[in-house]
Amino acid sequence: MTTKLTINRRTLIKSAAASSLILPATGLFRPAIAQSNRERVIFTTNQEPVQFNPLLYANGGTDTIVEALVFDALWDVDDQGNFIPNLAAELPTRENGGISQDGRTWRVNLKRDVKWSDGQPFTAKDVEFTYQTIVNPKVAVRSRSGFELIDTFKVVDDYTVEMTLTRPYVPFYWAWQSMHIVPHHLLSGEADINTSGFNTEPIGTGAYTLKSRTAGSHMVYEANAGYHRGAPKIRQFIHKFVPDQLVAYGQMRTGEIDVFGLMGIPYDRWDEAKALPNRNFVLAPQPYVQFIYFNTEKPQFTDPKVRKALYIACEMQKSIDDINFGTTPRTLSYLHTSHWAYNNALKEETANPQLAEKMLDEAGWRRGADGIREKDGVKMKFTMSTTAGAPPRQASQQLFQQNWKQIGVEMEIKNMPGSVVWGEYTTKSQFDTLLVAWEPPVGMDPDYASRCHSKAIGNGANYTQYKNPEVDRLLDEGVTQTDVEQRKETYGKVQQILLDEVPFAPQFSVVQGNMSTSALNGFKANQYVTDACWNVHEWAWA
Amino acid sequence: MRSDLLGYVVRRILHSIPLVFGVSVIGFGIMHLAPGGPLSVYTLNGSITAADIERLRVSLGLDQPLHVQYFGWVKSMLEGSWGYTLFGGRPVLDVILERLPATILLMGTSTALAVLIGTLLGVLGAVRRYSIFDYLATTGAMLALSFPTFWFGLMAIYIFAIELRWLPSGGMYDFGEEGNVLNLLQHLILPLLVLTLVLVASWSRYARSSFLEVIQQDYVRTARSKGLSGSRVLWRHAFPNAVIPLIALLGVQLPTLFSGALVAETIFSWPGMGRLFVDALSMKEYSVLMGTVMFTALLVILGNLIADIAIALIDPRVKLS
Numbered sequence: 001m002t003t004k005l006t007i008n009r010r011t012l013i014k015s016a017a018a019s020s021l022i023l024p025a026t027g028l029f030r031p032a033i034a035q036s037n038r039e040r041v042i043f044t045t046n047q048e049p050v051q052f053n054p055l056l057y058a059n060g061g062t063d064t065i066v067e068a069l070v071f072d073a074l075w076d077v078d079d080q081g082n083f084i085p086n087l088a089a090e091l092p093t094r095e096n097g098g099i100s101q102d103g104r105t106w107r108v109n110l111k112r113d114v115k116w117s118d119g120q121p122f123t124a125k126d127v128e129f130t131y132q133t134i135v136n137p138k139v140a141v142r143s144r145s146g147f148e149l150i151d152t153f154k155v156v157d158d159y160t161v162e163m164t165l166t167r168p169y170v171p172f173y174w175a176w177q178s179m180h181i182v183p184h185h186l187l188s189g190e191a192d193i194n195t196s197g198f199n200t201e202p203i204g205t206g207a208y209t210l211k212s213r214t215a216g217s218h219m220v221y222e223a224n225a226g227y228h229r230g231a232p233k234i235r236q237f238i239h240k241f242v243p244d245q246l247v248a249y250g251q252m253r254t255g256e257i258d259v260f261g262l263m264g265i266p267y268d269r270w271d272e273a274k275a276l277p278n279r280n281f282v283l284a285p286q287p288y289v290q291f292i293y294f295n296t297e298k299p300q301f302t303d304p305k306v307r308k309a310l311y312i313a314c315e316m317q318k319s320i321d322d323i324n325f326g327t328t329p330r331t332l333s334y335l336h337t338s339h340w341a342y343n344n345a346l347k348e349e350t351a352n353p354q355l356a357e358k359m360l361d362e363a364g365w366r367r368g369a370d371g372i373r374e375k376d377g378v379k380m381k382f383t384m385s386t387t388a389g390a391p392p393r394q395a396s397q398q399l400f401q402q403n404w405k406q407i408g409v410e411m412e413i414k415n416m417p418g419s420v421v422w423g424e425y426t427t428k429s430q431f432d433t434l435l436v437a438w439e440p441p442v443g444m445d446p447d448y449a450s451r452c453h454s455k456a457i458g459n460g461a462n463y464t465q466y467k468n469p470e471v472d473r474l475l476d477e478g479v480t481q482t483d484v485e486q487r488k489e490t491y492g493k494v495q496q497i498l499l500d501e502v503p504f505a506p507q508f509s510v511v512q513g514n515m516s517t518s519a520l521n522g523f524k525a526n527q528y529v530t531d532a533c534w535n536v537h538e539w540a541w542a
Numbered sequence: 543m544r545s546d547l548l549g550y551v552v553r554r555i556l557h558s559i560p561l562v563f564g565v566s567v568i569g570f571g572i573m574h575l576a577p578g579g580p581l582s583v584y585t586l587n588g589s590i591t592a593a594d595i596e597r598l599r600v601s602l603g604l605d606q607p608l609h610v611q612y613f614g615w616v617k618s619m620l621e622g623s624w625g626y627t628l629f630g631g632r633p634v635l636d637v638i639l640e641r642l643p644a645t646i647l648l649m650g651t652s653t654a655l656a657v658l659i660g661t662l663l664g665v666l667g668a669v670r671r672y673s674i675f676d677y678l679a680t681t682g683a684m685l686a687l688s689f690p691t692f693w694f695g696l697m698a699i700y701i702f703a704i705e706l707r708w709l710p711s712g713g714m715y716d717f718g719e720e721g722n723v724l725n726l727l728q729h730l731i732l733p734l735l736v737l738t739l740v741l742v743a744s745w746s747r748y749a750r751s752s753f754l755e756v757i758q759q760d761y762v763r764t765a766r767s768k769g770l771s772g773s774r775v776l777w778r779h780a781f782p783n784a785v786i787p788l789i790a791l792l793g794v795q796l797p798t799l800f801s802g803a804l805v806a807e808t809i810f811s812w813p814g815m816g817r818l819f820v821d822a823l824s825m826k827e828y829s830v831l832m833g834t835v836m837f838t839a840l841l842v843i844l845g846n847l848i849a850d851i852a853i854a855l856i857d858p859r860v861k862l863s
Contacts, residue, residue, distance in 0.1 A: 042717065047821070050630040058583045058629050058825075140601040145589040178589070194601070195631035214720075215640040216813020217713055238717060243808045243817060246696065247711055250704045256711065287588070419826040420578030422585040427592045439588035450591055459593035 038541045040236035041520060043259040043533065044248050048216065048241040053199040054180035055133055055141050060439075060530040062262065065239055068533040069221050070117075070204035071180035072228075074108060074127070075173070076534065079526040081340055081444065083173055086229075087111055087122065087181055087205065089159075091173075094482060103168030103480065110159040114228045116183050117209045124155045129184035131163075139193045145442060145450070146175025168480045170487070174443025181205070207232045207537035217241060233540035252279065252515050259523055261532035264512030267325045267392075273515060282514040284525035284532070287439035289334055290393075291504040292384070292400070294433055297465045299378045301432075304501035305363045311505040312349045313356035313403050320508050323395045328508040333495040334440060334448055336509040336527060340484070341446035343492035346499055357407050365408075373408040382432035383414040385421050393435050396507065429463050437510055444528040446491040449475040452503060466503035518542075551847065558843045565839040566619075566832070570612050573828055579604065580628050580826040602628055615832060624836070625829035634833035637818065642800065644714060645814035648807075649799040652734050656741030657792065661785075663742065664749020668757060669776065679746060686743035694736045695809035702732060712811030733810040737803055748791060749784075756784040786857050793849020797841035 047062040054071045057063035074088040085091050089109040092098020098107050114122040133139050134147050149169050154162045165172065186203055190196040202210055205228065208221035221237040242248035245263055252260040253276060264284070265273045274281045292311070294301040301307055320328055331337050332346040349355075365373040365380055373380040384400070386393045397413045404411050411433070415421070425431055441450040441461060449456060453475050456462035471494055478490040498504070514532065516523040522539040581598055584590050599605045603614070618625040624634035667676045703711035710716065710729050719725035756762065757780050765775045800815060807816035815834065822830035854860045 040717070050627065052630075056631070059587045137597070138601060140598055142584055142587055142598070143589040143591075143594055145591075192631075195626045199631050214813065215637075216644065216817055217715075217811070218717070240713075240717075241813075242712060242811045244696075244712075244811070247699055247809060247811065250699065251711055254704060254707065254711070417578060418586075418824065419580065419582045422582035423578045425578075426582075426585055427595050438586075441589045441591075450589075456591065459596075460591045463592075 037258075039234070040238055041234050041259065041539060041541075042238045042240055042257045043261060044240045044242050044251065044257045045262040046241070046243050046245055046248060049219070049239075051199055052202040052210065053182065053193070053196070054204075055130070055139070055182060056194070056199060058142055064531040065262075065533050066202065066210070066219075067180050068206070068531050069208040069237060069536055070202050070206040070210055071182070072114075072205045073178070073180045074110075074176045077177055077443070077526075077528045078535075079524055079528070081528050083177065085111075087114060087127075103170070103482065104165045105162060106165070106172065107156070107160065107162045110161070111228060112159055114205050115226055116185075116203055116205055117224055118186075118203050120183065120185050122181070122183075122205050123158045124161045125158075125184045126181050127161050128153060128155050129188055130179065130181045133182065133187070133193060134179060136193075143178075145178075146172050147179075170479055170482055171442040171445035171447045174445050177443055208237050211236075227537060229537055232537045237536065249273070255517070258517045258520055259532075260515040261523075262512075262514075265515060267327050267513070270325065270327060270513050273513060276515075278518045280516045280518050280520075280523070282516060282523060282525055284512045284514045285329075285336055285338065285527035286510040286512055287336075287444055287527060287530060288437040288510040289331055289336070289439075290328075290396075290435065290437040290507045290510060291334075292433055292507065293431070293436055293464050293504045294502065295429055295431055295464060296467075296503055297429065298382065298432055299376075300380055300382055303363050305359055306365065307502040307505075308500065309356040309359035309363070309407075310404065310409065311502045312352045312359075313407050313409075314400050314505065314507075315351040315403055316507055317348075317350070319396045319399050323392050323399070324508070327513070328511055331506050331509040332499055333506060334451070334498070334504075335446060335495070338527065339444065339446070341488050341491045343495040345492070346495060351403065353403065353407055360407060360409075367408045371408055372410050379410070380408065381410040381412070383412045384433040384435055385414045385416060385425070385431055386435040387418040387421060388415040390415075397435055426463055427461075429465055431463075434463075435507075439530060446487065446494075447475065447479050448491075448494065449479070452494075452498065464503040466501070468497060468501065471497050547851070551851075554847050554850075561843065562836070562839055566616070566836060567612070569832060569835040569839075570615065571608075573826075573831055574608055574611070578826060580828060583629070583825050615829070619836070624833045627829055628827055629825060634829050637830060638815070638833050638837060641813060641815045641818045644812060645800060645803075645807075645816065648730070648733055648737065648812055648814060649803060651730065652737040652741055653792075653795070653799060655734070655738045656745045657788075659738070660742045660745025661749045661788070663746035664751075665753050665776070665781075665784075667746065667750040668753035671754065679750075683743040683746055686739050691736060691740060691803075691805040692809055694739065695733075695806055698732050698736055699809070712809075714813065733803075733806050733812055736810075737806050748788060752787050753780065753784045756780045759783075782856065786853055789852050789856065790849050793845045793847075793852070794842075796845030796848065797838045800837065800841055 045062050045065070049063045049066050051057040051063050052066045052070070054067040072087045074086060075083045075091055076086050078084050083091050087110055089111050090096060090098070092106050092108055094101065099105070110124060110127065116122060131147065131150065131153050134141050134144055146169065149165045149167065149172070150163050151166045152164045156162050183203055186198055187193060187196065190198070207224055207227045207229070209224050211220045211222045213219045218238055218240045223232040223235050225231045240257060242251060245266060248257070248260060248263070249265055249269060251257045294307050296302060317330055320326060320330060329337060332348060333342060335342045360373055365375045368374045368379070384397055386397070394413065394415065401411045401413065426434065440446065440448060450461045452462055452466050452471055453460065454467040454472050457465050457467070474490050474494050478487055481487045481490060514525065519542045520539060521542055522535060524535060526534050581595050581604065584595060584598060603611065615625050622635065626633060627637060663679050667679045670676055699711045702709045709732055714729050715722065715725050762775060762780055765779045804816040804820055806812065807814045808820065818830065819834050822834070
């Protein structure tokens with residue numbers, strides 16, 4: 001059939017044009033936000049939290065902001081590395097009888113009169129439920145680090161829990177510091193905690209309660225007046241998402257935001273940022289150290305002497321000075337040099353290409369006709385991978401590539417999207433070398449067993465597949481020692497062996513330049529946590 | 543005619559069912575066959591071990607055979623949740639719908655403006671071919687198309703938001719101003735400027751060539767030789783014929799109104815679909831990616847259907863069958 005024009009053509013065109021201009025602005029309205037800029041603080045990150053259940057988020061980062069604001073742990077760690085009781089009435093120790101003499105039984109007394117923000121009382125049942133959720137195979141809890149050592153968990157009374165561990169484990173403090181307590185009364189009835197509504201409408205015992213969320217824009221939190229550590233001094237906390245780092249920095253300059261945390265000011269802007277009036281530049285050491293990871297099962301890297309030679313050929317300090325503008329401190333271990341357990345006797349040996357050449361010669365890797373070293377038919381050629389699209393990391397890779405070329409070693413940069421390189425390529429040790437930044441595995445405890453104990457190959461996080469019986473022994477010993485000086489000595493030895501045998505070569509410890517409005521007090525860096533809002537209940541306007 | 547139109551629409555919808563099914567199979571297959579996966583997000587956590595990764599693979603159902611995962615996803619689509627996000631456990635449809643208004647507002651306004659301005663520029667360029675105006679418009683369009691959006695965006699923010707401080711640098715509202723239309727308009731100006739500039743550039747080129755073709759037709763010459771005024775020939779005779787290909791083009795572009803602008807939304811912190819897609823892609827959030835793929839596929843089908851109907855209504859030569 002042929003359509004006849006029942007509508008005038010011009011009318012149709014006109015009405016089509018007009019209707020495209022009538023745009024839906026409904027559904028964009030959200031509850032009111034405090035008008036006075038002294039009743040609110042605006043905190044910015046580039047990503048937005050997606051999982052508000054503190055047991056379920058995938059990776060420490062933006063989601064820890066919800067955790068820090070809305071939830072509490074049994075104890076926190078302050079910026080000096082001390083544990084501070086939070087929901088626990090006191091920190092269990094051997095001295096106060098909280099930890100048994102054999103180190104296996106931990107009794108925790110809980111604070112009384114703590115309430116969930118819906119008014120229900122907080123009790124030992126909540127701690128028990130949190131533990132049960134962490135070990136529940138159906139729930140996608142990111143880590144059970146430390147919790148798998150719990151043999152029995154007992155609720156003694158409403159305000160006391162007792163846990164017996166299968167073996168003494170001093171870093172157990174960190175297990176409970178990094179897992180926040182969730183409410184039994186709201187979650188125990190859920191058929192599937194993974195998809196529970198609680199995960200977007202959380203109820204906690206924390207300093208703030210989540211009031212509203214505008215997807216892609218911001219989240220508004222209101223102070224919890226009944227907070228057990230005292231009501232926060234700032235009524236509203238606004239978490240604003242600004243995806244572009246430079247734009248966020250611009251907003252910090254113009255005063256549109258009060259705190260610029262978590263993503264850091266670009267290194268090349270630090271001098272400018274430090275000079276800005278009415279702004280505090282906050283140097284924030286992060287728990288991460290950037291390493292070159294060697295896959296010690298690959299034929300090129302089985303000999304510790306070769307790994308050491310490759311390491312000392314690298315211009316580590318130059319990489320820091322030229323690429324990061326000298327901002328990130330050099331470290332020779334998996335810990336920051338300011339960490340209490342850092343071994344100050346470690347010696348800087350980079351960059352020494354002559355010695356590196358000599359060591360490779362001694363190890364039997366001779367230059368072939370093409371100038372590349374080889375031994376038993378294996379060429380000293382390999383790849384190095386990291387997340388694609390990270391210019392500073394790529395610049396480091398290019399520098400190492402040049403350093404190694406001079407000593408007859410060929411490295412090919414093979415960067416891939418994060419979802420590829422950190423998948424099985426890493427966890428099943430398919431890589432040759434990686435350039436990666438990682439924080440220690442058990443909070444900021446010096447225990448590094450999951451990264452370098454031979455038992456952690458395959459199912460742990462010993463992705464370099466490094467084996468050393470002495471390191472195993474020291475690591476086993478370290479987690480049973482309660483004396484700080486003893487532990488310092490044990491982990492000092494571990495650090496020395498790792499520097500001698502180089503399964504992973506430390507490049508630098510990560511620091512960030514954060515920023516806050518000068519009138520805001522309390523915004524402090526804490527190198528022992530990955531979370532910029534760790535002490536949010538203490539923030540106050542001058 | 544109305545019942546015929548209804549019949550036509552129903553037939554087209556029925557025809558598109560296998561298409562949608564095919565898109566879902568291919569989309570799902572490619573996404574899961576591509577190397578890497580969502581679990582890598584966990585690996586970056588210091589405390590995660592290889593054993594944790596395997597446990598999470600089971601908890602999140604990623605260990606299931608691909609066809610089992612696919613039918614699970616189809617079931618959730620039919621049930622209306624469109625699946626659940628891996629990171630957050632929320633219904634995907636909710637996640638998409640909460641982003642949609644912002645994207646429709648930004649993309650709808652910029653496309654409408656671009657169509658109006660671009661068509662006008664195109665008509666003038668075609669009528670005054672090889673005039674100074676035409677050369678300027680052509681050069682301007684080439685320049686606008688050559689510079690990347692992020693550069694335009696950052697420059698606009700630097701000049702108008704940071705140096706001059708005339709306009710906000712991003713977001714939809716100032717805090718405390720939610721729902722204030724004037725405040726919304728202020729926030730809309732910069733992203734609109736950047737997006738419209740690029741869209742006008744391409745749209746003016748389409749319009750120019752479409753009009754050039756039409757005004758060289760015999761019937762336009764006949765109309766002129768009858769002694770009709772220039773503007774009457776242009777707007778009454780040439781215009782309706784020249785806009786037909788443009789309407790088809792608009793139909794094809796409909797999905798972009800909803801899928802959002804990837805770069806502009808990121809630069810201007812605009813809470814739309816584009817950013818949702820970018821975030822989901824970087825985390826390999828399968829369910830959200832599938833949701834956006836299906837959403838776009840449905841819009842492509844819908845856009846083409848609307849364009850075909852509109853053309854049939856405007857152009858008496860076209861049959862709906």
